[in-house]
Amino acid sequence: MGASVGGGSEDEDTEVSEINVTPFIDVMLVLLIVFMVAAPLSTVDVPINLPGSTSTPAERPDEPLWLSLGLNRVLSLGNDAVPGGGLQAALDAATGGKRDTTIFFRADKDLPYGETMAILDELRKAGYLKVALVGLEGAPPAAEGVTQQ
Template sequence: MALRLDEGDTELSEINVTPFIDVILVLLIVFMVAAPLSTVDVPVDLPGSSAPVSQRPEEPLWLTLTVDLDLMLDDSAVAREALGAALDAKTGGKRDTPVFLRADRKVDYGALMQALNRLRDAGYLKVALVGLEDAP
């Protein structure tokens, strides 16, 4: 005895990928918009340098001196008096950790020297000055 299937009882053997493609396109757009936002740093106009480019560590410790003469440790503002304590908290008290100092090109030399003096007073002597690579 043969079973007879009505037209409404047939199974589809094809996969409908249209919803999957829609989801992937939406995720792609979300990541395209969100990726630049996650890499935004403290805005600073760095001066150029002709020094050879050195290898960047995996997790650098950034200290930024903005055009308004504010100190930023990574992405958070730090009071000048609390710089040593903030650095100790960030490094776990390891004072041989290199600190990458970025300063806006409009910052005067005296303010840069004050930041360097505060780093020295806090015991952080490994300081690298960061600049943009000049074209030859």
């Protein structure tokens, strides 16, 4: 009945030439679940209405440092609100004092230009000169109220 190797009796150990894939499938399913749970945790949950851009997106580091300015004029570093006047301290804590870290700045498109520039000035005064402005990828920019001279 059983397949014996070497002509021995059925009670002896036999070699099986088939690969048991059940443990492999179990491991893959566990990894799938881990990645499905971890992927949403790596995003920033500050709602910002971004302007569109048609330029080619630049490469992004594995763990970007997001600075967001919402329409309610609340400044957030990642998901944490930054108290008024505490931007430099919050950035120093998040970067470990590394001033060459790229800051990804997101601002709501309906904010006045002056408020956006005020935050960029604060970043410059704090010594953070590598600032990437973030927009919606592949969306055409809004042409309302734009005049060309």
